[in-house]
Amino acid sequence: MELRVLRYFMMIVQEKNISKAADRLHVSQPTVSRQLKDLEAELGTTLLDRGNRTIRLTADGEYFANQAKQILSLADKTLTNIHQDQDIGSVFVGSAEARSMLTVAQAIGHLNHQHPRVQVNLVSTDAAEIHQQLSSGVFDFGVVMEPVDKTDYDFLRLPGESRWGLLVQSRSALAQQATVSLDDVAHTKLILPQQGGSQRIHDLFGFTQADLDVAATYNLLYNASLLVTAGVGNALGLDGIINTNQTDLTFIPLKPRISSGASLVWLKGQHLSTAAQALLAEIQAILAPTQTHR
Incomplete structure (x- = not known):
């Protein structure tokens, strides 16, 4: 073939x-x-x-x-990477939506300054797709939300955490509250993240699927925000992803506070291309001396 x-x-x-x-x-x-x-x-x-x-x-x-x-x-x-010269190559990064991506973004900026012809391809997706594409060799790196099983991966913990809350219509009764409780979450029609499935929801919030009224699920919060706008339900998600300014949406954080961090992962034993090694070095330089390669 x-x-x-x-x-x-x-x-x-x-x-x-x-x-x-x-x-x-x-x-x-x-x-x-x-x-x-x-x-x-x-x-x-x-x-x-x-x-x-x-x-x-x-x-x-x-x-x-x-x-x-x-x-x-x-x-x-x-x-592309085999035929590269010193400044040519490409890197593929699959990423969840997270504030922690800022560190990777800064590293990409530094890499581009040092090697203008290196191309970084960023794919926004969920953890399941990231794991699959890392295993198949399509992605060089993945940015995944914690908690996640990293047995088969080398990884770097990225700084910063994102707080969980509800994305709701601004005219809703919940939008008048400064925070929402887990009880509020359990008694509203929900749009849930797909990443990690029902087990992750249970680990983070203590809910089982039977406890919740689930209208839909999502893998990218922007699409979930459109469902909220359309009145499908309220989206359980992370702050800092959807800019609610000049929209009819409001993000309300959970109380007690529940947050998630993110990690950069890549397959153990994988031989990284020159371009991928260069990006990893830039990320490590930003994180040093607080973190080391795991």
């Missing part, structure tokens, strides 16, 4: 039409059709349902497209 064929396949997926994919690839339609047929024969399955106007992925096609996307991403990153 060649990378070129995977690129053909992903272009077909993007365009949903073999002729349009061929035009984008600057090759003939028969060439693309033949490569697709050979790929399906090699895999022993049908990847696409071919309609008169558009094509659709089969269940196997959906799975293969996701895997092909990761393979191509990893291949592109690897080729």
